[in-house]
Amino acid sequence: MDWLDSIKWDRDGLVPVIAQERGSKDVLMFAFMNREALARTAELGEAVYWSRSRQRLWHKGEESGHIQKVHAMRLDCDADVLLLEVTQLGHEPGIACHTGRHSCFFQRYENGAWHTVDPVLKDPESIYK
Amino acid sequence: MDWLDSIKWDRDGLVPVIAQERGSKDVLMFAFMNREALARTAELGEAVYWSRSRQRLWHKGEESGHIQKVHAMRLDCDADVLLLEVTQLGHEPGIACHTGRHSCFFQRYENGAWHTVDPVLKDPESIYK
Known part of the structure; x- marks a missing residue:
């Protein structure tokens, strides 16, 4: 069986993907891939997602230069979630979030509210020209 | 605004959740929560998910004893994905996967196929009596 057929694509033909930084x-971040995005990711060795908002392939970093080099891909026990081991290129430390932060998970729960706890590393206006 | 209202629940009233081990x-693993599951998680300090297959709240470890103590919860930039920092209790090293493995992400892509690369730490038959 083709390795792409092993994946249990959801009702929209997508699979959720977690990107974890090597080191x-x-x-x-967390995003989705369709079959074509995953095939492209494997070919390129760079993360290509499916943008649900734009309904098209999204080669991460195509605008920002913040490419994700993919070192390894893992599939979970139910074959319906992917975990990528990546290096986030284009800035040091890496910027994965469109807000100019290292990670998209910068809001932390405390005492009944979400608090922004991580700094903006680069102004998004200068990232997306 | 209530912290639960800050979350962009999907069309099924769920939010995807990534559990990452402290240390x-x-x-x-990766699972889903609905509003009640997340409220319970915050109250208990232990992960309570929504089981889509069983369509009910699933207090992780209720059968296996493999409870997830929750140290921190983070929300992503789009407010539609959660990241938990957990300690996986009940076995050393922790077993999060129903297959008796440490992590659910035990299949690695190599040369056009998925390969199981992580060992079973405990026979699932002895976990789920």
Whole structure:
């Protein structure tokens, strides 16, 4: 069986993907891939997602330069979630979030509210020209 | 605004949740919560998910004893994904996967196929009596 057929695509033909940074092991972001995005990711060695808002392939970093080099891909026990081991290129430390932060998970729960706890590393206006 | 209202629940009233182990920073599993599951998680300090297959609240470890103590909860930039920092109790090293493995992400892509690369730490038959 083709390795792409092993995946249990959801009702929209997508699979959720977690991107984790090599080295720091920080979880950087969460996105989706369709079959074509995953095939492209494997070919390129760079993360290509499916943008649900734009309904098209999204080669991460195509605008920002913040490419994700993919070192390894893992599939979970139910074959319906992927975990990528990546290096976040284009800035040091890596910027995965469109807000200019290292990780998309920058809001932390405390005392009944979400608090922004991580800094903006680069102004998004200068990232997306 | 209530912290639960800050979350962009999907069309099924769910939010995807990534559980990451404190210390090792291994990504252990991926599941979903509904509003009640998340409220219970915050109250208990232990992960309570929504089981889509069983259509009910699932206090992780209720059968296996493999409870997830929750140290921190983070929300992503789009407010539609959660990241939990957990300690996986009940076995050393922690077993998060129903297959008796440490993590659910035990299949690795190599040369056009998925390969099981992590060992079973405990026979599932002895976990789920």
